[in-house]
Amino acid sequence: xxxxxxxxxxxxxxxxxxxxxxxxxxxxxxxxxxxxxxxxxxxxxxxxxxxxxxxxxxxxxxxxxxxxxxxxxxxxxxxxxxxxxxxxxxxxxxxxxxxxxxxxxxxxxxxxxxxxxxxxxxxxxxxxxxxxxxxxxxxxxxxxxxxxxx
Amino acid sequence: xxxxxxxxxxxxxxxxxxxxxxxxxxxxxxxxxxxxxxxxxxxxxxxxxxxxxxxxxxxxxxxxxxxxxxxxxxxxxxxxxxxxxxxxxxxxxxxxxxxxxxxxxxxxxxxxxxxxxxxxxxxxxxxxxxxxxxxxxxxxxxxxxxxxxxxxxxxxxxxxxxxxxxxxxxxxxxxxxxxxxxxxxxxxxxxxxxxxxxxxxxxxxxxxxxxxxxxxxxxxxxxxxxxxxxxxxxxxxxxxxxxxxxxxxxxxxxxxxxxxxxxxxxxxxxxxxxxxxxxxxxxxxxxxxxxxxxxxxxxxxxxxxxxxxxxxxxxxxxxxxxxxxxxxxxxxxxxxxxxxxxxxxxxxxxxxxxxxxxxxxxxxxxxxxxxxxxxxxxxxxxxxxxxxxxxxxxxxxxxxxxxxxxxxxxxxxxxxxxxxxxxxxxxxxxxxxxxxxxxxxxxxx
Numbered sequence: 373x374x375x376x377x378x379x380x381x382x383x384x385x386x387x388x389x390x391x392x393x394x395x396x397x398x399x400x401x402x403x404x405x406x407x408x409x410x411x412x413x414x415x416x417x418x419x420x421x422x423x424x425x426x427x428x429x430x431x432x433x434x435x436x437x438x439x440x441x442x443x444x445x446x447x448x449x450x451x452x453x454x455x456x457x458x459x460x461x462x463x464x465x466x467x468x469x470x471x472x473x474x475x476x477x478x479x480x481x482x483x484x485x486x487x488x489x490x491x492x493x494x495x496x497x498x499x500x501x502x503x504x505x506x507x508x509x510x511x512x513x514x515x516x517x518x519x520x521x522x
Numbered sequence: 523x524x525x526x527x528x529x530x531x532x533x534x535x536x537x538x539x540x541x542x543x544x545x546x547x548x549x550x551x552x553x554x555x556x557x558x559x560x561x562x563x564x565x566x567x568x569x570x571x572x573x574x575x576x577x578x579x580x581x582x583x584x585x586x587x588x589x590x591x592x593x594x595x596x597x598x599x600x601x602x603x604x605x606x607x608x609x610x611x612x613x614x615x616x617x618x619x620x621x622x623x624x625x626x627x628x629x630x631x632x633x634x635x636x637x638x639x640x641x642x643x644x645x646x647x648x649x650x651x652x653x654x655x656x657x658x659x660x661x662x663x664x665x666x667x668x669x670x671x672x673x674x675x676x677x678x679x680x681x682x683x684x685x686x687x688x689x690x691x692x693x694x695x696x697x698x699x700x701x702x703x704x705x706x707x708x709x710x711x712x713x714x715x716x717x718x719x720x721x722x723x724x725x726x727x728x729x730x731x732x733x734x735x736x737x738x739x740x741x742x743x744x745x746x747x748x749x750x751x752x753x754x755x756x757x758x759x760x761x762x763x764x765x766x767x768x769x770x771x772x773x774x775x776x777x778x779x780x781x782x783x784x785x786x787x788x789x790x791x792x793x794x795x796x797x798x799x800x801x802x803x804x805x806x807x808x809x810x811x812x813x814x815x816x817x818x819x820x821x822x823x824x825x826x827x828x829x830x831x832x833x834x835x836x837x838x839x840x841x842x843x844x845x846x847x848x849x850x851x852x853x854x855x856x857x858x859x860x861x862x863x864x865x866x867x868x869x870x871x872x873x874x875x876x877x878x879x880x881x882x883x884x885x886x887x888x889x890x891x892x893x894x895x896x897x898x899x900x901x902x903x904x905x906x907x908x909x910x911x912x913x914x915x916x917x918x919x920x921x922x923x924x925x926x927x928x929x930x931x932x933x934x935x936x937x938x939x940x941x942x943x944x945x946x947x948x949x950x951x952x953x954x955x956x957x958x959x960x961x962x963x964x965x966x967x
Contacts, residue, residue, distance in 0.1 A: 390583035390592075392635060392665040394701065395778075395944060398889050402937035415891035417587055417666030441583050442604045442817065446596075471816075 380408040381433035388439045388447035392416045396438045420454045437468040444472040445481035452489035469494030531728040531768040532690030534629040534652040538804050541574040547834040548805040551823040554580030554605030561619050564820045569628040573831030577630035580605045586636045616649035637668035643680040653692035657717035660696035663892045670894040674873040685725030698732035702777030706901050707745035708857030715752050720872040734774040735794045737946050738907040741852045746801025748855035773803040779948045780813035786951035787811035795833035856920045883916035903943040
C-alpha cells in the first residue's frame, strides 16, 4: 500500500467487446477499491455502445480497459476512436492494458493504441506496476461538463 | 467396438469408447487459426500424433459473440484471429477443412464459448463436425453479458439441432470449468451434471461431463469420483444401453494462471494426465508450456499431446501401486448431490430450474461478474491448496461439509490475496523448476 493516497476518484473498469476474460477485471476492481476509488465494473464483452453509455451515465474520472484475449489491439482501438468521436467523452481520461495481440509481442501495438486515443497503454511485463504509478500520479483533471439528461 | 445399445451414438463416442477399452486416454488440444489452410495443417498434425487424439477447431472471439461481419473482415484482410471464424467460412468452407482429415479414428470437435450459439452450432452440424461443446450456464455466465434466460432458450435449440442430425453428434458440457479457477469442485460437479441433464432433456444422446483441474490433486481426484458417481446415478450406465444416454468424463488441464517455466508447465500437465487416469476420465484437453505467454503453436500442442499421452500410459502401468484415496474427505459428492437436488426441485424442467436457482443465489459462481450471477459466494485456496468456500452466500451446503469455511479460509479477499490464489499453481510448479525437485507429491497423498 502506498504511504500517501491520491485523491479518490471514480473509475469505469471494462473489458472489450470480444473478450470474455474477467479475472483481470475482478482484480482491478479490488485494487482500485483498496485505494479508495469508486468502481463501476462492466465485466466481459460489453459492446462499444455499452461502454460509451456507461461513461456518459457514470461520468468517471478514468476509463480503464483491460483485455487479454489477443484482440485488444483491434477492439481497443475501435472503442477509443468511438469514445473520442463523442463530444461528451473526447476529454475523458482512458487507459488500456493487458495482452493486446495474439503473438505475445504487444510492444508494436502500443503506439497504435496511443495514436487511436488512449492516454496510456500498459502492455509490458511491468504493466501492473506502471498502472500503480499512474494511479499515484493521478490528479484532478478538468472534466467536461455533464451533459443535460435527455 | 460397438457393444449393445451403442449404435447411433456416433463416431466421437465410439472413438472414446474404443480408447477406453484398450486402456488409453484420448488427448485433445485447444487449437484454432483464422485461415482454412493453417487450420487444416493444425488438424493434420494432431491426427498424426502417435496417440489416440481428437481434433479441435477452436472458434475465434468475434464469432463467439456473434460479430460475424467483423470476423469476415479480419479473414479478408488477413488479420490473424484467436481462432477459426466458422460462420464466416460457412458450411462449405468448414467442410473443406474437415474433409479427408476427420474420421472414425480422428473425430473433430468444434469448441467455441457462444451463448447465442444457434447459427454457429447449425453451421458446425451441417459441416459434419463430430462434436461440439457448450451449455446454457457454462457458455453464458463466464463469457459475457447475454441474459441467462436467453442462453437457456438458445441452448435448448442448439441441443435440438445436435439431436436432430442424421449422423449422430456428441455434446460436451463446459460446466466443469466456470472461470477456470476459484470455483469450488462441488459447484463444478453439480453444474456439469445439471447441464448434462439439460442436454438429455433436449434429446442429446451422446454427451460428456467435464471437470477442470484445480489446485489440490487429492481434492481433484475426489471430485472426478464424485462426478462419475453422480453421473452414473442420474444418467445410467456409460455405454448407452437400455435407452440411457452415452456419456464419459473429460478432464481439462488447469485453465488458470500457468507456470512460466517450461518445467513447471510440463509438471502441471503431467499432474493432470495422472489425475485423468486415476480419476477415470476417458479424455484430456491439454494446455501447453506456451500458456503463460501466448497462444500455442501447432508444434507446442503436438508436444503437449505426446507428453500427456506418455504420462497417462505410465500412470496406467503403475495404477495398482497407488494408495486408495480417503473417500469423502473433502465432501465433494455430498455437496454436489445436495445442490443438484435443490436445483431440480425448483422447476419441472432443468432449464427453468437453472434460471430460478441462479436468480435465488442457490447457484452462485464466486467472482463471476455476469449480471445474472449473485456473486455473493466467495471461495479461497487454503495454504495446502484445497479450494474451500470462504462464504457460500445462499448456496446450500450439507451441515458438515468437508470444504466448508474453516479458520484458514476466513478473512476478506483483497487484490493481493486474489492474485496469490490465482497464482497458486504457477508458484508451486515454478518453484519446482527452481529447486529441481518436487515440493510434494500431492497425487500420492
